[in-house]
Each structure stands twice: as structure tokens, then as C-alpha cells.
Amino acid sequence: xxxxxxxxxxxxxxxxxxxxxxxxxxxxxxxxxxxxxxxxxxxxxxxxxxxxxxxxxxxxxxxxxxxxxxxxxxxxxxxxxxxxxxxxxxxxxxxxxxxxxxxxxxxxxxxxxxxxxxxxxxxxxxxxxxxxxxxxxxxxxxxxxxxxxxxxxxxxxxxxxxxxxxxxxxxxxxxxxxxxxxxxxxxxxxxxxxxxxxxxxxxxxxxxxxxxxxxxxxxxxxxxxxxxxxxxxxxxxxxxxxxxxxxxxxxxxxxxxxxxxxxxxxxxxxxxxxxxxxxxxxxxxxxxxxxxxxxxxxxxxxxxxxxxxxxxxxxxxxxxxxxxxx
Amino acid sequence: xxxxxxxxxxxxxxxxxxxxxxxxxxxxxxxxxxxxxxxxxxxxxxxxxxxxxxxxxxxxxxxxxxxxxxxxxxxxxxxxxxxxxxxxxxxxxxxxxxxxxxxxxxxxxxxxxxxxxxxxxxxxxxxxxxxxxxxxxxxxxxxxxxxxxxxxxxxxxxxxxxxxxxxxxxxxxxxxxxxxxxxxxxxxxxxxxxxxxxxxxxxxxxxxxxxxxxxxxxxxxxxxxxxxxxxxxxxxxxxxxxxxxxxxxxxxxxxxxxxxxxxxxxxxxxxxxxxxxxxxxxxxxxxxxxxxxxxxxxxxxxxxxxxxxxxxxxxxxxxxxxxxxx
Numbered sequence: 001x002x003x004x005x006x007x008x009x010x011x012x013x014x015x016x017x018x019x020x021x022x023x024x025x026x027x028x029x030x031x032x033x034x035x036x037x038x039x040x041x042x043x044x045x046x047x048x049x050x051x052x053x054x055x056x057x058x059x060x061x062x063x064x065x066x067x068x069x070x071x072x073x074x075x076x077x078x079x080x081x082x083x084x085x086x087x088x089x090x091x092x093x094x095x096x097x098x099x100x101x102x103x104x105x106x107x108x109x110x111x112x113x114x115x116x117x118x119x120x121x122x123x124x125x126x127x128x129x130x131x132x133x134x135x136x137x138x139x140x141x142x143x144x145x146x147x148x149x150x151x152x153x154x155x156x157x158x159x160x161x162x163x164x165x166x167x168x169x170x171x172x173x174x175x176x177x178x179x180x181x182x183x184x185x186x187x188x189x190x191x192x193x194x195x196x197x198x199x200x201x202x203x204x205x206x207x208x209x210x211x212x213x214x215x216x217x218x219x220x221x222x223x224x225x226x227x228x229x230x231x232x233x234x235x236x237x238x239x240x241x242x243x244x245x246x247x248x249x250x251x252x253x254x255x256x257x258x259x260x261x262x263x264x265x266x267x268x269x270x271x272x273x274x275x276x277x278x279x280x281x282x283x284x285x286x287x288x289x290x291x292x293x294x295x296x297x298x299x300x301x302x303x304x305x306x307x308x309x310x311x312x313x314x315x316x317x318x319x320x321x322x323x324x325x326x
Numbered sequence: 327x328x329x330x331x332x333x334x335x336x337x338x339x340x341x342x343x344x345x346x347x348x349x350x351x352x353x354x355x356x357x358x359x360x361x362x363x364x365x366x367x368x369x370x371x372x373x374x375x376x377x378x379x380x381x382x383x384x385x386x387x388x389x390x391x392x393x394x395x396x397x398x399x400x401x402x403x404x405x406x407x408x409x410x411x412x413x414x415x416x417x418x419x420x421x422x423x424x425x426x427x428x429x430x431x432x433x434x435x436x437x438x439x440x441x442x443x444x445x446x447x448x449x450x451x452x453x454x455x456x457x458x459x460x461x462x463x464x465x466x467x468x469x470x471x472x473x474x475x476x477x478x479x480x481x482x483x484x485x486x487x488x489x490x491x492x493x494x495x496x497x498x499x500x501x502x503x504x505x506x507x508x509x510x511x512x513x514x515x516x517x518x519x520x521x522x523x524x525x526x527x528x529x530x531x532x533x534x535x536x537x538x539x540x541x542x543x544x545x546x547x548x549x550x551x552x553x554x555x556x557x558x559x560x561x562x563x564x565x566x567x568x569x570x571x572x573x574x575x576x577x578x579x580x581x582x583x584x585x586x587x588x589x590x591x592x593x594x595x596x597x598x599x600x601x602x603x604x605x606x607x608x609x610x611x612x613x614x615x616x617x618x619x620x621x622x623x624x625x626x627x628x629x630x631x632x633x634x635x636x637x638x639x640x641x642x643x644x645x646x647x648x649x650x651x652x
Contacts, residue, residue, distance in 0.1 A: 017585045021464050042585055127652045135612040135639035138347050257608050259343045259368055263600035274589035282583050286461040306637040306647050313461035321632050326453045
């Protein structure tokens, strides 16, 4: 399976690494909006190509993995590239998924391609676990917790404050809330009761630390509804201890079974990831295999993780899967 | 969706309860090998019918849920009933799955029916989680733990010992092993290091307790390879405190991502169930919906959970699922 990557940031690099781990996958080309000469990739012998020349690869790539941002890149790129290739993206603007799906579906169907949007772990594996658990326990309650992990959006928000040179924000689930859910107590949890936010900020020389701390803690939407702690640290310390992009989280469904709802059940799915983009990429590459197989079987148009039978993700045959994993 | 149940034991009763929780499902009939007059079901107005008269229901049932045992019932029943109905079973003899699959596939295909075998949580949801996690993290290690829960096979083994009136056995994961796996330590675990076995036995009057305890603890395959504790209790105590059938367990995959395998990842799925058969039945009823939809789309033959796109399990439309669960 020949894979192309568009966009060589954290996610694109993650996809390159994931391809290395899958013997049936081969990186065919990396496409970039930058001058290809300025982009150094890890895999030797693979061309880096400007996006303007993408069409030349129309018949040389089985699945194109689009590693752009959800705000402005993917809404344009995915429908456009679906005309040339089977494609997969990690579109994560929940409210705009129906619109994005419709656009990609139209483009893919017209050209006989298969597309898969919103792939990764949330949306992605977390969505899948919510769906499975909801179908199994119709009489129940969902809980999703994120972290401990770095939120890029909240880190950016800290960095935009006057007097802040750099910063990193960790989203952390409240341990007592996790325990209450796990024990089947079905708690009603406010925003503040579910997660805390821990910030590490590097201040500019002479900046007013009290003002910065206050601006962070009172920032609407981002921090005001949470218990937030702010640590001021040096640039060196930030680099040494906070340069990773770990993440993870928990999806629970608690629900009742039995004639009189007399039995409690807890379904829990959790992820603990040293690198968010590397794991997201690993999910995407598994689904790229599914896209490739589904296209070969004539299943065209736009799909999501909900539409993919699990066996399509595996390099093994149906017989092997049944014999070894069932 | 009209559902029939064959076999009205713990599992059949669980299916009846799960149907009550799903508004799009209706119990059409319960089939039994016993005299129907001796079988009292919970749902009013539903016929209890002898299996000999099953064929009369050929066109009155959308999916038949077969609630027999894996040892002798299902290998015969599932292929036989697949000739008359869309069927689903919970066949769990791992080694014989390929053979069972082939038999059911042949019968179902010949008659244009859809069958799904080995449904429940293990095999079932645990298998699915093993597959997903293996595809996402090809460079990794699997761990499955069962419990805390009642093992019927081990409870039966205790009861067969001379001088034992009744007994119950709990399989319990070793907490330190769970912690080591969860921490990404990738331990090599022996049978003894993964689970302990706790037995509650009711001895006959005057029985030699030391002999019974020794016979349990040294029983090959069942107990000899485990740290086993035996408690002798009264019949009343067994009934009061150990009459439930709780179960559950944990499926982990730990694995590496990154160009030089520099990132650790832990995927964990766990279940905590007050009633094993009630939960198994809830999984089966969700998959019965999938069997019904797949048959309507012409997807005939034998399937497993690996072959079912998650969206088929849901009573919601594809648009609703994308909008609310992705």
C-alpha cells in the first residue's frame, strides 16, 4: 500500500513513523506547501514534492493522508484531494462534521474514491467506544475525561498574554471524579469537577507575574470555569521538562441491565500516550489500510470510523483474525 | 425487529431483559426443549413454544438468539437454525471457532440468512479491543486479565469434589500485575502472577476439610498453577453473599510509537459487570440489530464481531451518529 502525506508537521511526521512500523505500507511521497528543498524528512529515498505538482502522483498513491489543520486547511483540502485520491483526515471540529462529511462525500463519490474523515483518537477511538457502549447499554450515562495531557489551544492562549514568552498547559482529570464514575456512583459533574488545568509559563523579564496569573485564571472559556494553577518557570526548565506532547483520557459508560435495572455495569476505555500526534498517526495509518481495502471492494464515498468493519484495519486475513484474536 | 430466543437459562433470560431496554426490539417467542407449560417467562403475552414447532415461526422472527452451551448445543443448533432464521450465538470454545464458522457459514449462505457467532464480551468486546489495539500499535504486547468474577467452570470443579455440597469460585486479577502493565513496564507474567483464585465451599457434615482444601489447591489445570485460597462457609452464607454472577476484566495493549520507538502508549479496556449473563445478552441484542440490518442489505453468511461496522449496532441513523457521537 503506497501512502502519500500532505503537510509535514507533527502529524505528518507521526504518519511517516507509523508507516515504518507497518510492513505492508510504503511512503510514496510527502507533499508540502513549502519549498520542498527546505523540508527534510526521515525516510530516505522518498520525494518531497510541492502540492502544486500533486496531480502527477494521481496513479502512484493508494491513500493520501491529509495532515492539515481543521480550522482552515481540511475543509478545503479533503474535498479537493478526494477528487484525485483515496483520502483520510483527522478533522476535529465537531460542530462542522456534518457539513464536512457532505462535501467530502460528494467529491469522493463523483470520482470513485473512498474517503475517511475525523480519524484519530478523539474524534476516532473515543467516538467508537462511545458508540459501542451506548448500543450495549442503552440505559446508561456517558463520561469522557481528557488527560493528563497537553492542550495546544490552551497553551496558545497562555502564550498570547502580554508578558508571556512561552507556556504549556496540561489538562488533568480530577482523580476523585474518575473514582466516583468507576464505582458506578453516576455523579453529576460540573466542568470544574471533571478537570483541573495546570499551566507552566515563562515570563518576560520584569513582567508583572501577579497580573499574568490573574489573566490566565480569569480567561473566559479557557480557564475561568476550572481550578487552575500557574507555575512560572525558566525557559530552560520549560524546554527540559515540558517539550513533549503527551495526552490521553478516559471514556466511560455506566449503565443498568436486568429486568428491574438491578445490575450495574461499568465500561471503561482509556489511553495513556507519550506523544499525541504519534498515536493519532498510528490510528490513521490503520484506517488508511481500511480505506484502501474498501475502495478495492467498491465502497466509495465518505466514511467515518463508524462505517468501517474492524477487520478492514488488519493486515491479517479474516481466517487469521478469527483464529488468533476472537 | 422481532426476536426469538432458544433456550431459557441465565443467558436467555438476560436476552429477554435486554430486549425490554431496546425500544426497536420485540420478543416474538421463546423456544425450549422443555415442556413449554413448565417455563415461565417474564414478558407477558409472548408464547413459549417447544423447539419441535420452531419452523412455524420461520417468517415471524427477524433474528433468532441461540442461548445454548458451546460444548454440545451450539455446534449443532447454530448451523441447523441458520437454515430457518438469521441467527446469533455466543460460541466460546476458542479452538473450535474456525470449524463452527465454516459450518454456520455454509448453512446461512445456502438459505440467504445472516449469522453471527461468538458474540458477547469474551469472545466479543474483548476480541474487538484486541483487534483494534493490535492494528493501531503493531509494535506492542497484549495482556488480558479476567475478574473479579465468578468462573462457572471452576465453581463446577469444586462442586465435583467428594464432600463438597456447593461452592463458588472467583477469579481475581493480581493488582500489582495490573499496575505494572498500566505503567508500561511490559512485564513477563506467569499464570500465577496474573490471577489468584478464591474459593467458597460448603462442606458436607463431617467432611475432611483439610483433604478438600488440598484437593482443590492441587487440582491440575484448574487450581494447581494459581495461588488459591479456600474458605469453608455455611450454605446460608453462600446463598446470601455469593449467589450473584458478577464478572469483568481488562484488555491492555502496550506499544511503542515514534521513529526510534521512543514513545510508550497504553490502551486499556475494562468491564465491571454485576451480572455476566445480563451484560453478555446486552451485547448480543445490539449485534442482533446488526444482523437484521446486514441481512436487509444482502450481506449473508456467517460473520463475527470483526465483520460488523459499528454503525450497524445502533438504532440511530448514520447522520445522528455522526452528529452526536463522533
